Amino acid sequence: MTDDAAPALLKNMLGPEALKTIADAGTAASSRFDRSAFLAAASDGLDALSIMERVRHIADALHAALPGAYPEALTMIRAMAPRLTHGFQAMAVTEYVARYGLADFDRSMDALADLTRFGSAEFAIRPFLAADTQRALAIMTRWAGSDDEHVRRLASEGGRPRLPWAARVPALKADPTLAAPILEILKADSSLYVRKSVANHLNDIAKDRPDWLLDRLALWPQDDPHTIWIVRHALRTLIKKGEPRALALIGVGHGAAVTVRSFTIDPPTVRLGDRISMSAELVSDAPDDQRLVVDYRIHYARAGGKTAPKVFKLKTFELAADDAIALSISQTIKDFSTRRHHPGRHSVELIVNGRTMAEGAFELLPADAGA
Template identity: 80%
Template sequence: MAMTNETAAPALLKDILGPEALATIADAGAATSPRFDRPAFLSAASDGLGALSIMERVRHIADALHAALSGDYADALDILRAMAPRLTHGFQAIAITEYVARYGQDDFDRSMAALADLTRFGSAEFAIRPFLARDTGRALAIMTRWASSEDEHVRRLASEGGRPRLPWAARVPALQDDPTLAAPILETLKADPSLYVRKSVANHLNDIAKDRPDWLLTRLAKWPQDDPHTAWIIRHALRTLIKKGEPRALALIGVAHGAAVAIDHFSVEPRAIRLGDRILIAVDITSTSAEDQRLVVDYRIHYARAGGKTAAKVFKLKTFELVAGDTAKLGIRQAIQDFSTRRHHPGRHDVELIVNGKTMAMAAFDILFDPR
């Protein structure tokens, strides 16, 4: 059965901001204010749209909004606020917040207030970056107040907007130099009741882990883990350091560095595959301890690269309690296929089994050259 326009998924991410999205934004503007020049918006927004990526389209639509909203900036913000509830996708609202980023930096406080209002409809995490770059201290002071907002979307923006390594976003020089500048915000949010906010705080802290691991470990060691929300953030914030086998990170989640276990079997099947096939990674782990143990079991694939080089990536297998003397049989299937962020090459791919941060077994599989 053919899918309707409402249910059909876009073939490409950028198609989220295609002609139908432009019509929705144009209709929202025209319904909100006679000042909104619908033909001017559609003409400007449609011109050259097809060649642009998703974030390029965000900026392109913001410029088209500027063409349709000539006149007073404060009035334009009122129109955008009224338009936002009429939009049908978060990326449409992100394009509206981008208008604030591109045309509101000279009206700093008014623009920041608008971003706090608009973030409920489509996160303003990208739009806030130019304000952080322009005046980091001023922006962070406002965001620190947001961290105490009753609105979870605003609290989440306080954390997400200040991430040092926010994906797809412009880098903020001050946060690159000192990724801990937003620490007061994270302290306020360390036991937030909203999972939406906690995920952002954990991701923010994980960003910091990549540049300032000692700072992060010292800070998190002071956080009380008797609150389940704080404990959740700590576990997820430490994922990069745990994958590296960092003993202090493992200790913070109650795991020893290394484990009293025997690896009875570790395999990757089939041993030879073609791109697009699946592998099964399987292991039997037997406790050699008289006490129960908490285990973090990961595996690291060393991907073959051109010129005989390799690039390693760690994947989660399972975190669990192994009863004294028991054997756990673990397995996971993984598709070996190309992504935009990972291209595969023929050759040997070593696979390490990592238990509590230590390599305990090795296996391998080969990707065969496919002339197709």
């Protein structure tokens, strides 16, 4: 699949067949749903739109097909949701609430808690957070005690300071810790679906308020496996940076009593699309077992002789006293929408418990270089 194919496939999740499904759901929900008006409005200009633009476009088309009185329209929207067949279809339905329900705040928030079971309402809740942050967070705090894991996840995910693809909420940008009471309620949640959201929410906070995060997590109990899971995943950004307090919270001392016997990168010269392999052998110098977090950092060459470092996870494990371990990983050097490669020397560091223990490099040749 090409780099351009994935976005195209994603857009097609809200293509003509999806519009028919939404129209069928509206017709089944109420005889007052104007199917022809919806399909005409939703189809107009659809091809040129990205996936999230389609979500908003379909929400506006629903507005053209639903009754003018919002409470009645909302009842129809809630009846439509169980008949939808894909999460993106449901997102378009929740977007209707976001675009047309702000004036009926409590009724709309209640609807989002219901609709999130069919397709996450995490994006639709952002305008409510922006309009009245404290009011929205108070409702979401109640959601954190719900019996439904989808609702509990929405309480965390909707309030993430850096939620991908979502509009930023000014109050959360100014203080990314505002949803802390929600995270406290969910810190030992039984659902992995919820725990992933809590960890991602905390990792968002780590990028802006690392000291606050470390202080807060240091107070969390370390005897619950669910809490331990959240803490480890929440600290991933700080662990990659070798933050001593973050490493300590997952039971890893800063630095390690090991010798790197070898660290190799093969081949030393590559072209775009080639795969490189990295291997290392670590030997324990400690009389006791030790927990090791091993990462590697590639300094990507940039124009003008600059570099852009990025840390990758390699392995977290227990190394027995006086033992040795061989590690290896491979990676294809290819362009992504978020990272473009430039010819030149790419240095690579092997990082053990936050400290650089070995270094190597590979050379990326220009695309037009001879074989």
